[in-house]
Amino acid sequence: MAASGKKNNILKVLLIIVLIIGLVAAWLGYQAFMSPSIATSEDYFYVHTDEPYESVIKRIEDEGIVKNPTYFKYVAKSMDLQNGIKPGRYKLSKDLSNRRFIGNLRGGYQEAVPFRFQNLRLKENFAGALGKSFEADSTTFLNILNNETIAEKYGFNKDNFFSMFIPNTYEIYWNTKPEEIIDRFASEYKKFWNADRKAKAAALDMTPEQVSVLASIVKGEALHVDEMPEIAGLYINRLKRGMLLQADPTVIFANNDFTIRRVLNRHLTIDNPYNTYRYKGLPPGPIMMPSIASIDAVLNYNHHDYIYMCAKDDFSGYHNFAKTVAEHQINARKFQQALDARNIKK
Structure with missing residues (x-):
């Protein structure tokens, strides 16, 4: 009887040990x-x-x-x-x-990475934004943006390829190959240029690429979205009349000096196809990435007779528009005096 009781005690101890081991194992398994x-x-x-x-x-x-x-x-x-x-x-x-x-x-x-971009001036800026957001580095993306063969694959050339990228927010996986990312942008570009937008571009006797180039100039001029259609109408008037666009943002781009606040005669002399004070018509490509608002402003431009404009002397970012040289000279003189008063010489 005593031996049997002792045996039972041993079994109980063993069961307790097994239970403890099981609990510890379960706890460790849960933790792990x-x-x-x-x-x-x-x-x-x-x-x-x-x-x-x-x-x-x-x-x-x-x-x-x-x-x-x-x-x-x-x-x-x-x-x-x-x-x-x-x-x-x-x-x-x-x-x-x-x-x-x-x-x-x-x-x-x-x-996925919610990749959003807008207000980018140069290909280098876009490549930098891509390199920060995705696995491939900025140099890889810049090489693609400067590749004539790749641009031609999508119906562009190296100069206007930048206009294929419509500013928006895109959900893209971080490790997506650079070529596939460009494909995604090309697909979105095709969706953006729907039948309605293409019809409006055709009515202007422009290709979507040309609309984007003009839209980049409009964006460069406009600080306020609500003024974009007015500015677009002015440049369209000049194009229809065969006049030089004489757009200051193109001169700044041609000089590759984005610190210029006051365009001077010496800036206008540069021999560069982006200098619209010397070369008639649209420049070869966009001077910055056009926005959706600026593209639609060109497609839905305001119809008027203005062919001159000058920034307002209150520095509000808006412009005074004029139909004649005499009106424009009055506006320009006011603005120049305002610049002088603020000691803005360049």
Whole structure:
């Protein structure tokens, strides 16, 4: 009887030990797989294309992405992450467990980049914005933007290729190949130039590319969107009459000096096809990235007889418009006096 009781006690102890071991194992399993794991305050973790698995694991540890790297490595091994990791931009949150994080890395469940751009002056600015937002660097994008063959593929040339990119917000995955990103913009450009816009361009005897070039000048002149159709009408009047556009923003572009606040005679002498004081018609390409508002302002321009304009002397950003040289000279004199009063010499 005593031996039997002793045996039962031993069994109870063994059961308790097994239970404790099971509870500890369950707790460790929960901590490793299911409990919140993210330690960093960073919003995203990036896995580069063709990045070695060991490099990814080391960065996760070195950058303090997870609370317990040992747990993470164990779960990664058990989920065979080494044979299934995918490049991308992965959202991090404090409630993210190792299991979910690794599942995202394995499944490629990344979050797209909401890429928004506007008010960009040069190709270099656009390439820089792309390089900051996506995996490929700015040099790669700039080479594409300056590539004549690629431009021709989409129906443009190197000078007017910049007008294919319609400012907006685009959802694009971070590791998308540069060529595919350009394809996406080309697709959006085709959607933007719908039948209605094409018909309005044709009524102006212009191609969409030419409308975009004129729209870039309108955008360069206008500080206020509500004045864009008026400015567009003025330049269309000059084009119809065979007059030089004489647009100051084109002169600034031609001189490649965007610090100019006062266009002087010496700026007008530059021999450059973008200098509309010397070359008649539209310049070869946009002087900046045209906005949707400026494109639509050209397509829906105000009909009037103005062929001259000058910034108002109150520096409001609006313009005085004129039909004759005499009227324009009065407006110009007022503005020049206002510049002198503020000691703006260049």
